[in-house]
Amino acid sequence: MLKGKRISGRYKVLEVIGGGGMSNVYLAHDMILNRDVAVKVLHYSFNDEEEAKRRFQREALSATSLNHPNIVSIYDVGEDEGMHYLVMEYVKGMTLKQYINEYAPLAPTRCVEIMEQLTSAIMIAHQHQIIHRDIKPQNILLDEDGHVKITDFGIAMALSSTSFTKTNSVLGTVHYLSPEQARGGIATKKSDIYSLGIVLYELLTGELPFSGESAVSIALKHLQSETPSVRAIVPTIPQSLENVVLISTSKDARHRYPTVEKMRDDLETVLSLERAHEAKFVVPEDHDATKAMPIIKARPIYDQQSEEVSAIVQPPKTSEKPRKKKSKLKWLVALIGALLIIFAVLYFTMPQFFSAKKIAVPDVTDSSLDHAIDKLQGAGFAIGKQTTQNSSAINEGKVINTRPAAGTERQKGTEVDLVISEGKAKKTMSDYIGKNIDQVKSILEKQGYKNIVVKKSFSSKEIDSVIKQSPMEGSSNVPSETTITLTISKGVAENILSNLIGFDENALKTYANSSGFNIKITDEAFSDDVAKGQVMAQSIEAGTSLKVGSTINVTLSKGMEKKPAKRFVKTVEIQFEPEEDDDGEEANYQKIKIYIQDATHSIKDVHQEFRIYDDIKKNITLEIEQGKEASYRVERDGEVLYDETISYDDL
Incomplete structure (x- = not known):
């Protein structure tokens, strides 16, 4: 240790x-x-x-x-x-195999994202004439940000190496081994393409295309069996994406992608709308002359001290002298062989005599869970595991697919697993405050966010760093349906300070937003020249060049200062001049009315009313407010004797 x-x-x-x-x-x-x-x-x-x-x-x-x-x-x-x-x-995270075991089958978009990274890496290796020869999820690491990294080039061999000769020692893992490697042949760049296709198959379905009780049986399937359809397991996979699997895992290397670059190019457009109705890839018919096939003989697969695979098959050595058999043994072998042939013919021509009747698994895609269970049980199937998975096409709570897939024939009583939709995949928003906008956009785009709005604002923070984000940190949302608004700093600028005299508070706010200055109301004072609520003084002179964010203090006018009312006293002389009546006699009195309009009286109301019997003098007192006028009127028997208006400023 x-x-x-x-x-x-x-x-x-x-x-x-x-x-x-x-x-x-x-x-x-x-x-x-x-x-x-x-x-x-x-x-x-x-x-x-x-x-x-x-x-x-x-x-x-x-x-x-x-x-x-x-x-x-x-x-x-x-x-x-x-x-x-x-x-x-050191890559902190997990292997791609662990990721597949936990999350597969993966969404097509995620599969393509992973494969684009893998093909990009293998492209570099092939450009250096290096073949990996052991591509498998166990040799692929996944960091905490979801990026993949290929490791373990220990069995890679440079094409230019002088030791590059055909050998029976073909290293690799049998589940991902190309047919030419399984046959004991030379691994080529197209062998890596085959292994990449098997990895893509496993990402899409969560299953390996070939399995068996021994490494030999698996290797034979790589040699003899066509790659199963991924759409038979997950029907929602686009045909264009299945075609990538079929092309890359063609048994004949001639039918695979010519280079890993071509495979990557195909992946870049595989989910585009233009390829939505793509036909299924079919291996071209080979009209060449009949070719001799190598005789397959199983050999031990695993060394006791190694997890690597030795040569799977090789042509057998021909015995120098056939051993003589006893005639009785010959007849026994012939009889057993004949019986086996008869049994095989019956088994394949009349399978109904040897196996229970099979029925097709019903299609319950987009059904509610209860309805799907009723339909499956009604058809004679048992309900197996129920797992959940995100889906952009199937609403939450509905069935995405079954395993075995719909249409697959199975015996009654077979357990059918259900995959239930959790709805569209949601992402939890991270805190991007303080990070560079290019870095943030790259992260968000990789997470599937397409609608990213960037706004700019003056700030003392680093230029192009995020100073505000919406949605906020911790919120959950569906990337394809969410608009991200990021406000970034455009740094500290300088502006020329305007003359703020006469600005009211609303005008100050508008100016602050447009200029980037911080306008602060610090005082109020009386002014005879500036109306109430408007700026009467500013701390920094207009025309000064200032950094955006600078603070300018302003003083608002409280209007004119209110002065005390002035008292005006007017002495009026009222003469007694009675008129004669019809009899020629004079009246012995006259009626006097005095009206006042000032701070406390209204001209509409009689201020004083009395009689006079002789000439009199009367003092009239007026209270006149600042900026206003006051007036009085004296009437004698309805005749106006005095009517005068006095202004505050006249006193």
């Missing part, structure tokens, strides 16, 4: 994170660069085997020439106290 050991005094081993037949992989910490790394250590049992050490060193040499974001980087290779090791990039 290496836990706690420092390899070459630099890499402190923390824990075991993986292993295989040749090596173990440890999580370690680089004490010099202060980072976590993965360290692959060759088993001590291989120290005396030069071929094992050469293969281990070849992994380092192959991978160090490859620099790509979807290929695990190699940092260092060395030997410490007889221990051969390789230091690699």
Whole structure:
């Protein structure tokens, strides 16, 4: 156990994170660069085997020439106290196999996204004349952001290598092995394309195309059986995407994609509307002359110390001298053979005598769960597992598909699994405040957000950094149906300060928004010149160049200061001048009415009313408010004697 050991005094081993037949992989910490790394250590049992050490060193040499974001980087290779090791990039996450086991079948969009990354990585390897030869989900890592990285180029072999000869030692994993590798032939670039097709099949269905009780039986299926239809398992998969699987896994390498670049090009348009009604790919008929097929003979598949696969099949050696058989044994063998042939003919021509009647699984796609169960049970099937999966086509709570798929014939009583829709996949919004807009847009677009609106605003924050986002962090939404609004900083600018005298509060707000200045009302004062509520003074002179975000203090007018009312006293002389009546006699009195309009009286009301019998003098007092006028009127027997108006400013 290496836990706690420092390899070459630099890499402190923390824990075991993986292993295989040749090596173990440890999580370690680089004490010099202060980072976590993965360290692959060759088993001590291989120290005396030069071929094992050469293969281990070849992994380092192959991978160090490859620099790509979807290929695990190699940092260092060395030997410490007889221990051969390789230091690699540590990818925190899981293997693609673990991801498939947990989430498959995956949505077509996610499958295409993963495959585009894988084909991009293999393109680089092929450009360097390197064939991976062991592409499988176990050799593909998935980081916490959902990006894939290919590792384990240990069995890769440079095409230009002088050791590249046909051999019975074909390494790889049988479930993903190309027919030519299974036959004991040379692995080519098209062998990697075949393995990529098997990986895509597994992503789409959650199943392997070929299975069996032994590695030999699986290898034979790679050689002899056509790849099953992914649409038979998941009917919602587009035909164009199934065609990618069928082309890449063609038995004859001539019918596969000519290069991995062509496969990637096909993936880029596979979900486009233009290919919605694409016809199913059919392998072209081969009209060449009849070819001799190699005789298949099974050999042991797995070495006891390795997880890698040896040659699956090879032509047998011809015995020098046939062994003589006793005639009785010959007749017995012939009889058994004849019986087996008769049984086989009956079995395939009249299967009804050997097996129970099969019925087709009903199509319950887009049905409610209760209705689907009733329909399946009514047809004679048992209900198996019920799992959930996101779907953009099927509403939440409805059935996406069944396993076995609709139309597949099975015996009565067979369990049928149901996949129930959870509706469209939702994403939880992260906090993007402070991050660069290009980085944020890239992340959002990879998550499926298409409607991204970017607004700009002055800010003291770094230019192009997000200062506001909608929806907020933590909210859940469907990417294809959500508009993301991001406000980014356009930095600190300078503007010329305007003359704010006469601006009211609304005008100040409008100006602040357009200029980027911070306008602050700090005081109020009386003014004879500026109306109430308007700016009468500003802290910084108009015409000054200021940075956006600068604060300008302003003083608002309270209007004119209110002065006390003025008192006006007017003395009027009222003469007694009675008129004669019809009899020629004078009246002995006259009626006097006084009206006042001031701060406390209305001219409509009689202020004083009295009689006079002689000439009198009368004081009239008026209270006159600032900016206003006051008046009085004196009447004698209805005749106006005095009518005068006095202004506040006249006093």
